[in-house]
Amino acid sequence: MSTTSPSSLPIVLSELNSHIDKIRGTYGVTRLGVFGSVSRREDTLDSDIDILVDFPPEKGIYRKFIHLADELEEIFGRSVDLVTVK
Template structure:
């Protein structure tokens, strides 16, 4: 698990994703949004980053490589959720607070 050494803001997360856009797109990402504490800009030292994704080519390998890449980028755990795998009871809450990352 990546070691958390600093508090991230929503703006910093968006900036990191934007700065690494070309590399992230190599994982077949077609859309990317943040939700949870990252979307509310309430990340604590021990918070993970919740990311909602859509991929053109979703394979276990692609998914895991993207997850590890983002964890290295943020220096913390990432909860990577494919949009079509959201639990039905949580869908309306997650989609209501999800903020699309520009450029994805």
């Protein structure tokens, strides 16, 4: 059963902003954005966080993708769906 709460969008954006330099440096991310229920301010306590991420084309992206998803879940303490443009 999902429970409504105030949108977590401000918290998510603040956390992403506070970690953006590390994320860019460690993973080579060129773009990061929030979409889905969090961006629409329709999220609940049970909602995951949908994040769009863009990497430059290079080898080893899959490994970076997995590690970034794990790190973001640790930062937010919630499930994160990481999606790339391509």
